[in-house]
Amino acid sequence: MFSLEGLTNSLQQWLNAHLNPTWVLVVESLIVILLAIALFAVLGLVLVLMERKVAAHMQIRLGPNRVGPQGIFQTSADTLKLIMKEGLTPDGSDKFLFNLAPFIVMIVAMLLLAPIPFARNFQIWDINIGVLFVSAVSSISVIGVLMAGWSSNNKYSLLGAMRSGAQIVSYELSAGLSIISIVVLTGSLRLSEIVASQQDGWWLFKGHIPAIIAFVIFIIAVTAETNRAPFDMAEAESELTAGFHTEYSGMKFALFFLAEYINIFIVCSVGATLFLGGWMPLHIGNWEGFNHIMDYIPSSIWFFGKVFFLIFLIMWFRWTFPRLRIDQLLNLEWKYLLPISMLNLLLITLMAIMGWHF
Template identity: 55%
Template sequence: MNISLNITKTITELLSGFMPESAANIGAMVTIALIYLAIFAVAGLYLVLLERKVAAWFQLRLGPNRVGPWGLLQTMADALKLVSKELTGTVKADKFLYNLAPYFVIVSSLMALSVFPFTQEFQAFDINIGLFFLIAISSIGVIGILLGGWASNNKFALIGAMRSGVQTISYELSVGLSLLTMVLLTGTLQLSEIIEVQKNGWLIVQGHIPAVIAFMIYMIAGTAETNRAPFDMVEAESELGAGFHTEYSGMKFAYFFLAEFINMFIIAAIATTVFFGGWLSPFGITESIPWLGVFWFIGKTFMLVFLMMWFRWTFPRLRVDQLLTLEWKYLLPLNLLNIVLMALIVWLGFTIQL
């Protein structure tokens, strides 16, 4: 069942009025790509600004406050600086893989954004395996990190890349299993249907304690998968310089940097969709005023992004052994037990309908 109307269909029908169907389909794809590239760029830049403001707030500083009103144009100035910087690299680097690596992380993040239902109408692709697609596509980014670290021909970059591979593969299990716990409750992988189920109450409420546990595990594992502190062993400055992107400069460095923040947005957006009703408001007003849904979706997502930033400026960095112990000895067994508990709740019909 395809519940949400997506913008791809709307744009295709609009273009079909004055061009052949095949050309209209291609035109719609290009238009959608440009729209999402714009969202990607703006969201990435202002998430960086938010990070710096949050860091300043936690450390009793002012943060960026010179470029533009209240420092709002600071990240724009930083982007212009990075665009103008010389692209350097090591002489013995594998040039092809070195140049290819940043595009893996950018493209995987961009593809993940395309399936989110920002409102009932604003969704590029409403596929029936939406949640599975997100888990699969978000795993591709680590290939870019591994390639970048290995192709740089730098020992610090290689160590960072290897740590990233171990960390991502480990914590992907907890991310996937926590989402699978909620799939048991909804009975579908389609994101629009997951939101439809929540019209009677957000899943974090419907699912009782197992849903709360799944959310907590998901946020911990999601923070680790995006290489954010306190799980930032991949680019531990005190040990590895900049880690896997030590040898990158200019826009290639900016691609890795932006991808980290977009991945943080993606992790928070998945949590918003699966646990907190997506674009649905808790008061039912998005039913009568549909365009308000985008504000609810963005608002909930940024609250979770703020939570992830709170983690960074509160907890100290873990050691590598602590990082892996947390996943394999604690989160994974707890996740497996939680799935069984959720299955029992669904089987016995104990879900809460508001």
């Protein structure tokens, strides 16, 4: 059966047989970079099409259906259009920061791919502080957003950037506390060990009601962190035209657009890894027969299936709930989600100490 683990092992053996260790490292690094860029490109095409199809389904319409069978090449046509458009820089803008901002957002997204285990033994960097790495690096993206809004010399862009900064900083607290809940249960910050700890059941089920509460808060918080509706105050078209990227066009706008969907994929990957077992198949206690059958499904299929289920959930939110006002958005975090997260973390800590989980 095809597996990403077998593919990487075969490639490693072939390189070791033909190259010295230094060149093996160089070649493997280049392969990783090319695969990351290819993954970004494919995810951008797939997720934009998925967004449109999900929106069409929620609104009982067809969605893209002209360019290619069932409209599957519509996003390719949109990409070609963005590549051909001229990239404009406003006269009064800070040109260096204006051009740098979209690259910072994309670089942060690429760094976040490193510790995520996509399949069994298929991971760029199995760092022993993987959870901390994801939480710390993801916080840097707000710098790119603030930089884009300020350097554009546009009041709508600046207001959108300030909203986005307040929103991301606020909801990072609840998302971080939800992540710490799983760290408390596993006793490790290494993502591969967190996945291994779910061999006899996913933490969403093993952790009882507190784990479910942590999962719900995590999904709400990361939806807000990625500036997705109903938390898209930073890009509220009816108030701020396009928010912090109002002045961007061409490929610079495409980088912001792509980074949004890549960030959705990353936060859903983290959620699937922490709460749904990552690439780990669905195992139930000592049900050997059932567990053996689940093991026949490749680990990469399990991982991407869980991730796209969470992505669908976030897209479902967008086309179901109306946009919140900025005061409602911050009240939800500071008055409700944060206190509940703190109490829930205390409950999970007590549960871990007493050994009340499965």
